Amino acid sequence: xxxxxxxxxxxxxxxxxxxxxxxxxxxxxxxxxxxxxxxxxxxxxxxxxxxxxxxxxxxxxxxxxxxxxxxxxxxxxxxxxxxxxxxxxxxxxxxxxxxxxxxxxxxxxxxxxxxxxxxxxxxxxxxxxxxxxxxxxxxxxxxxxxxxxxxxxxxxxxxxxxxxxxxxxxxxxxxxxxxxxxxxxxxxxx
Amino acid sequence: xxxxxxxxxxxxxxxxxxxxxxxxxxxxxxxxxxxxxxxxxxxxxxxxxxxxxxxxxxxxxxxxxxxxxxxxxxxxxxxxxxxxxxxxxxxxxxxxxxxxxxxxxxxxxxxxxxxxxxxxxxxxxxxxxxxxxxxxxxxxxxxxxxxxxxxxxxxxxxxxxxxxxxxxxxxxxxxxxxxxxxxxxxxxxx
Numbered sequence: 001x002x003x004x005x006x007x008x009x010x011x012x013x014x015x016x017x018x019x020x021x022x023x024x025x026x027x028x029x030x031x032x033x034x035x036x037x038x039x040x041x042x043x044x045x046x047x048x049x050x051x052x053x054x055x056x057x058x059x060x061x062x063x064x065x066x067x068x069x070x071x072x073x074x075x076x077x078x079x080x081x082x083x084x085x086x087x088x089x090x091x092x093x094x095x096x097x098x099x100x101x102x103x104x105x106x107x108x109x110x111x112x113x114x115x116x117x118x119x120x121x122x123x124x125x126x127x128x129x130x131x132x133x134x135x136x137x138x139x140x141x142x143x144x145x146x147x148x149x150x151x152x153x154x155x156x157x158x159x160x161x162x163x164x165x166x167x168x169x170x171x172x173x174x175x176x177x178x179x180x181x182x183x184x185x186x187x188x189x190x
Numbered sequence: 191x192x193x194x195x196x197x198x199x200x201x202x203x204x205x206x207x208x209x210x211x212x213x214x215x216x217x218x219x220x221x222x223x224x225x226x227x228x229x230x231x232x233x234x235x236x237x238x239x240x241x242x243x244x245x246x247x248x249x250x251x252x253x254x255x256x257x258x259x260x261x262x263x264x265x266x267x268x269x270x271x272x273x274x275x276x277x278x279x280x281x282x283x284x285x286x287x288x289x290x291x292x293x294x295x296x297x298x299x300x301x302x303x304x305x306x307x308x309x310x311x312x313x314x315x316x317x318x319x320x321x322x323x324x325x326x327x328x329x330x331x332x333x334x335x336x337x338x339x340x341x342x343x344x345x346x347x348x349x350x351x352x353x354x355x356x357x358x359x360x361x362x363x364x365x366x367x368x369x370x371x372x373x374x375x376x377x378x379x380x
């Protein structure tokens with residue numbers, strides 16, 4: 001059976017803890033949503049920070065909300081290499097043993113000792129969508145993308161449940177390698 | 191049948207015509223080889239130039255030798271987007287209708303009206319190797335890469351002949367999407 005899913009391309013971005021939002025943007029600061037994302041409750045923010053690595057700085061990187069228990073920086077491998085950080089491929093929230101970096105906001109700086117990852121490619125599905133696709137949470141599937149740079153990505157994690165909505169997340173390296181644009185789709189292979 | 195090939199990762203680079211070598215590096219200048227590449231007769235050079243697009247500049251980009259009939263700039267899609275150039279995916283040497291850019295060398299500048307491409311992924315094989323792999327020049331094959339970011343790239347062009355030596359060329363977006371390092375290999379799927 002084949003099941004089609006729209007591809008969401010994640011540019012480099014970060015999630016911040018309440019504590020770090022206050023250090024970077026000032027005491028009592030709350031994130032300012034500018035655009036809802038496909039995943040329920042998630043939004044892009046007006047706030048941006050600089051991400052400083054040993055070799056270089058990525059300027060003006062977008063914060064995504066809402067605040068999270070732990071600050072997490074998601075880079076493509078190209079970005080991580082450019083600033084001299086060797087980041088591992090990780091599922092969101094699995095930050096143990098990851099490298100840190102410095103963050104600079106308009107009101108202060110944070111020196112992180114961990115939190116930089118390259119996101120493990122994954123597909124979000126609601127419970128009903130997962131059932132329809134014949135997969136379940138934590139399954140690992142392959143996805144096929146057609147076109148000039150057509151390919152099959154293996155090792156794609158399924159994240160299914162109430163807080164998820166039908167969308168594949170790839171980073172910019174993966175999206176570019178597959179020639180994806182804003183309207184690209186893929187098919188889940190089982 | 192499966193046939194294993196080592197992966198060569200191409201960072202952004204350029205090839206220059208004799209005319210442009212003289213404009214950028216001075217009259218009578220000859221390229222200075224620093225390292226032989228896997229492909230027979232091809233070499234990395236000491237020479238570097240800046241590549242200027244409408245949005246930004248890529249500083250100190252490596253020239254590969256020898257001189258070619260036409261100047262050709264090979265970027266990953268991430269690089270091209272960063273400097274504001276919308277480059278097509280092309281086989282080496284197929285430069286008609288491609289966008290240009292400005293090049294800056296120590297002795298002068300060149301304003302190109304074409305020549306910027308994203309290289310079509312390809313596999314180099316000698317005639318004997320192609321025969322062994324069961325493919326021929328201009329075939330389009332798929333290649334499988336194993337590991338944490340395992341995938342199958344479709345639409346991989348075979349370039350076979352006397353001037354070629356067993357090696358797959360991917361750009362940095364493709365290499366990063368597949369989690370490739372300096373010792374990665376792939377298998378040709380037919």
